[in-house]
Amino acid sequence: MAVRKSHGHVVIIGGGGTGAAILHDLLLRGFTATLVERGELTSGTTGRHHGQLHSGARYAVGDREIARECMDEVRILQRIAPEAIEMNWGLFVALNEEDNAFAPEFIAACQESGIPATEVPVAQALQMEPQLNPAILRAVKVPDGTIDAWRLPLHFFATARANGGMIKTFTEVVGVIRTAGRVTGVRVLDHAAQNEYDIAADLVVSATGAWAGQIAALAGIALPVTPAPGTMVAVKKRLNNMVISQLHPAGDGDIVVPQRGLSIIGSTQWQTDDPDTVEVPAEDITYLTARAAQLIPAFASTPFHAAWTACRPLAGSSGSVEDGRKLSRDFLAIDHGTTDNTPGLISIIGGKATVLRAMGEQTVDMICHLFGISEGCVTATTPLMSHRGYYNPALAGERAPTGGAL
Numbered sequence: 001m002a003v004r005k006s007h008g009h010v011v012i013i014g015g016g017g018t019g020a021a022i023l024h025d026l027l028l029r030g031f032t033a034t035l036v037e038r039g040e041l042t043s044g045t046t047g048r049h050h051g052q053l054h055s056g057a058r059y060a061v062g063d064r065e066i067a068r069e070c071m072d073e074v075r076i077l078q079r080i081a082p083e084a085i086e087m088n089w090g091l092f093v094a095l096n097e098e099d100n101a102f103a104p105e106f107i108a109a110c111q112e113s114g115i116p117a118t119e120v121p122v123a124q125a126l127q128m129e130p131q132l133n134p135a136i137l138r139a140v141k142v143p144d145g146t147i148d149a150w151r152l153p154l155h156f157f158a159t160a161r162a163n164g165g166m167i168k169t170f171t172e173v174v175g176v177i178r179t180a181g182r183v184t185g186v187r188v189l190d191h192a193a194q195n196e197y198d199i200a201a202d203l204v205v206s207a208t209g210a211w212a213g214q215i216a217a218l219a220g221i222a223l224p225v226t227p228a229p230g231t232m233v234a235v236k237k238r239l240n241n242m243v244i245s246q247l248h249p250a251g252d253g254d255i256v257v258p259q260r261g262l263s264i265i266g267s268t269q270w271q272t273d274d275p276d277t278v279e280v281p282a283e284d285i286t287y288l289t290a291r292a293a294q295l296i297p298a299f300a301s302t303p304f305h306a307a308w309t310a311c312r313p314l315a316g317s318s319g320s321v322e323d324g325r326k327l328s329r330d331f332l333a334i335d336h337g338t339t340d341n342t343p344g345l346i347s348i349i350g351g352k353a354t355v356l357r358a359m360g361e362q363t364v365d366m367i368c369h370l371f372g373i374s375e376g377c378v379t380a381t382t383p384l385m386s387h388r389g390y391y392n393p394a395l396a397g398e399r400a401p402t403g404g405a406l
């Protein structure tokens with residue numbers, strides 16, 4: 001096989017889902033790439049999120065484009081990583097008259113976004129999900145699902161490594177190297193060997209989520225991003241098979257996701273300065289358990305399993321973010337050459353686990369543009385290797401079976 005000449009070496013900071021998708025995409029488009037992660041892979045927000053595969057229904061009334069993108073990505077993930085998702089669908093249920101009145105707008109917005117949302121008679125909804133609150137007034141079925149938060153990125157990491165990607169865990173970026181104004185590499189601390197060294201790069205991508213402001217600061221850039229933690233609570237039983245959401249504009253504590261043998265209610269949201277020192281507020285556990293019980297009464301009497309937090313990066317500086325719920329959940333790739341006179345550095349912030357592949361595509365499109373090359377993205381049609389191949393390289397060649405079309 002002819003060896004392709006690399007377009008250049010890219011260093012990616014952050015071993016969550018976004019970093020995984022960027023690494024994979026870069027290798028397919030002819031770059032060499034090294035990913036550095038300060039802890040274990042997925043040890044940031046990726047390994048702690050709610051686990052909802054978003055059809056986009058939750059966003060449809062507010063933003064049809066985000067909703068449409070989610071639906072597209074659900075279809076793509078079904079093809080390229082079916083082992084990591086459970087296509088169990090979702091029910092949006094009306095708990096009161098206000099929710100009931102919201103239904104027509106919700107269904108219309110879903111349909112305009114290409115999301116097949118259909119009303120289901122209440123009696124049928126209760127047959128489908130016997131633990132649902134029997135007092136619900138209305139139910140709408142949408143193609144939501146469950147993501148295995150670890151497996152999904154591991155599909156990308158396994159494939160990227162088999163394609164020649166370098167992955168360095170427990171390797172923390174402690175400095176950003178600039179040469180004549182341009183970012184030309186990173187200084188890292190290897191936590192295992194307890195030594196520091198430099199990695200040269202033609203371009204550096206910060207895929208550090210809630211930590212993006214810290215990395216930008218190492219490059220002397222003030223990136224207006226605010227870490228916003230949210231709490232989730234799990235109980236020790238799968239009470240529902242479908243994702244159950246309240247039929248209203250997105251708010252706190254309004255989704256119960258079935259995840260393996262658990263049911264998880266999420267989430268709350270507040271703002272912090274440091275994503276590393278966040279603790280679970282005790283009142284969140286009480287509040288979320290009560291909210292879950294409105295959707296699924298048995299939640300309140302099911303044994304508690306765990307409560308934890310995960311941190312989103314919200315665009316906007318601390319204090320200027322008025323209402324995190326109203327901010328777009330979409331993502332933004334920022335070329336700091338354009339915005340901060342610091343070429344050689346890109347930050348990608350925002351998004352959702354569901355759209356990780358699209359985040360990778362948009363970031364690598366930007367990189368190709370900066371390098372002046374035209375290499376199309378093929379990740380939407382390239383099946384990923386099994387997640388098992390990451391920890392057991394003997395299985396790296398095993399491809400994920402292709403799932404049926406939605």
Ligand SMILES: Cc1cc2nc3c(=O)[nH]c(=O)nc-3n(C[C@H](O)[C@H](O)[C@H](O)COP(=O)(O)OP(=O)(O)OC[C@H]3O[C@@H](n4cnc5c(N)ncnc54)[C@H](O)[C@@H]3O)c2cc1C
Nearest residue numbers: 014016017018038044045046049050052173209230353354
């Ligand atoms: C409460 C909550 C619930 C959510 N629920 C869902 C959901 O149900 N469905 C969904 O689709 N999305 C959900 N999301 C969104 C989703 O979790 C995130 O969009 C996604 O996980 C972000 O991945 P990431 O790779 O960008 O960030 P992260 O996973 O946070 O990765 C960033 C990585 O950078 C590393 N890092 C930081 N600093 C350094 C450094 N100096 N050197 C090296 N590495 C560094 C961190 O250790 C971390 O691993 C939720 C988010 C929250 C907060």
